[in-house]
Amino acid sequence: MKSAKFLWRISAATTPEAEDAVTELFGSTLENPVATYHNCETGASVVSVFRNGKFPRETKGKILAGLNRIKICGLEIGAGKIKITRVKREDWAESWKRHFKPVEIGDALLVKPSWSKKPPRKEQAVVILDPGLSFGTGQHPTTAFCLHQIAAAVCDRRNRHSQSAAAAKSFLDIGTGSGILAIAAAKLGCKPVRAFDFDPEAVRVARANARINRVHKKLHVERADVTKLSARPKRQFDLVCANLISNLLIAQRKKIAAQLNRGGILVLAGISKSEFADVGEKFAELGLKLVASKTEKEWQSGSFWLA
Numbered sequence: 001m002k003s004a005k006f007l008w009r010i011s012a013a014t015t016p017e018a019e020d021a022v023t024e025l026f027g028s029t030l031e032n033p034v035a036t037y038h039n040c041e042t043g044a045s046v047v048s049v050f051r052n053g054k055f056p057r058e059t060k061g062k063i064l065a066g067l068n069r070i071k072i073c074g075l076e077i078g079a080g081k082i083k084i085t086r087v088k089r090e091d092w093a094e095s096w097k098r099h100f101k102p103v104e105i106g107d108a109l110l111v112k113p114s115w116s117k118k119p120p121r122k123e124q125a126v127v128i129l130d131p132g133l134s135f136g137t138g139q140h141p142t143t144a145f146c147l148h149q150i151a152a153a154v155c156d157r158r159n160r161h162s163q164s165a166a167a168a169k170s171f172l173d174i175g176t177g178s179g180i181l182a183i184a185a186a187k188l189g190c191k192p193v194r195a196f197d198f199d200p201e202a203v204r205v206a207r208a209n210a211r212i213n214r215v216h217k218k219l220h221v222e223r224a225d226v227t228k229l230s231a232r233p234k235r236q237f238d239l240v241c242a243n244l245i246s247n248l249l250i251a252q253r254k255k256i257a258a259q260l261n262r263g264g265i266l267v268l269a270g271i272s273k274s275e276f277a278d279v280g281e282k283f284a285e286l287g288l289k290l291v292a293s294k295t296e297k298e299w300q301s302g303s304f305w306l307a
Contacts, residue, residue, distance in 0.1 A: 010055055010084045011048035012063065016140075016298065017272060018075040019045040020245070025066040027201075030059065044078070055084060100130075103144065108151035109184055114212075125187040128213055129180055141296035142269035146181050146241045149267045149292065149303050153239050154188040169238040172259055174226055175270075179206025181241050186215040190239065193219035198226070229255040236260060241267040246275040250282050257286045260306050265291075269301035276300035 010030070014022045019036060022045075027034045032049045060082050067080045102112035110120045111127045120126045153169060171185040173195035182195035197203050203223045210216040226244070231254060240260050242249060249256065249268055260266050266288060271279050273295050280290055280302060288304035 006086050006088060007050045007052060008054055008084065009048050009050050009087050010059065010063070010082065011046055012067065012080070012082050013044055013046050014078045014080075015076050016045050017245075018070055018077045019047065021070045021073075021075055022047045022067070022077065025063065025070065029062050029066060030055075050087075060084065103147075105144070105147045105151050105184075106155075108155055108188060109147060111147070111180065111184070125184070127180065127184050127187060129178060129183070129209060141294075141299045142243055142271075142301050143180060145294050145296075145301035146243055146267050146269050147184055149265065150181060150185050150190075150239065150241070151188060152292075153265055154185075154190065170235075170261075172237040172240045174240065174242040174256065174259075175244045176206050176221060177202050177243070179209045179221060181243070182206070182219050182221065183210055183213050183215055185239070186210075186218040187213065191218065194237075195219060195221045196224035197221075198223065226252050226255070229259065231255050231258050233259055236264070238264045239267070240264065241269070243267075243269040246271050246279050249279055253282050253286060257283065257288060257306070262306055264306050266304045266306065267301070268304065269299075271300055271302075272298055273300040274298075276302065280304075 012022060012026075023034050023036055026047050026049050030049045032051055035048045035050065037046045037048075063082050064080070067077055071077050071080065100113050102110060102116050102118045104110055107121060107124060109127065110118070110124050111129055112118055113130045114128050150171070168189050168191045171182065171190040171193045173182040173185070173193075176182055176195035176197045179195060182193050186193045195206060197206065200223050203221055206221045207216065210219055210221065226248065229252070237259055238261050240256070242256050249271070257266065266283070268279060268283070276293075283304055284290070288306050290302050291305045292303040294301055
């Protein structure tokens with residue numbers, strides 16, 4: 001049986017703040033894989049589901065009701081408009097290639113989709129990552145900041161010591177999404193590398209991406225809940241990344257900080273610039289000192305050092 005020439009797409013433009021919530025709404029309501037696209041130039045995020053046949057009549061109403069619930073919870077969802085359109089199958093497939101370009105993280109790292117032929121620079125580690133179901137392709141400012149901080153931490157170690165004599169940094173990725181940060185850390189020589197996410201689909205995708213990048217034996221990805229982290233963990237890490245929403249970072253700050261070794265670096269991202277000062281203040285109360293920060297569009301991220 002031949003595939004249909006067209007696909008039906010239901011989509012909603014939203015804000016980066018509400019992207020995760022809207023993605024979860026689409027996935028649970030439509031029971032189909034969800035695609036998300038963030039335009040770094042406009043700052044808008046588009047959440048979509050594609051299928052061969054038309055969507056049931058009641059679909060739009062269910063999504064609108066869900067968006068209203070998200071709005072009531074306090075998230076800014078944007079216009080909250082739903083579009084149902086018919087698109088050419090080949091146009092949809094090729095659109096990924098137009099939007100997702102290679103991302104260079106200094107001289108240390110090249111993140112690129114599988115179709116890119118861009119060669120790495122000398123000694124530049126390569127992460128192959130295609131846009132998929134889970135957050136994190138290196139295009140988003142918060143993900144890019146985390147990658148830069150991982151590379152800086154590893155390169156600092158290499159500069160201060162010979163690579164053969166230096167002890168590798170241990171790494172923990174809290175809310176791994178696509179697995180990009182853990183994969184990059186493994187590629188740059190961190191060990192051990194551990195990553196987890198509450199979403200089982202994210203765990204599956206992260207494991208698949210690790211295998212594609214041939215680092216699946218160098219990192220461990222599992223399903224876990226940040227709220228269930230131990231305040232006295234058996235293992236602590238030299239480098240911890242937590243790319244989560246501000247409310248969750250603040251609520252779980254003691255457990256997150258407890259995962260960090262003395263002298264280690266905690267990278268916090270996923271924070272709107274209006275909320276960053278509050279997040280930074282809460283972590284400073286735990287003895288963490290802000291050592292690097294970057295604001296891009298509506299996002300602000302930071303690295304904190306534990307003395």
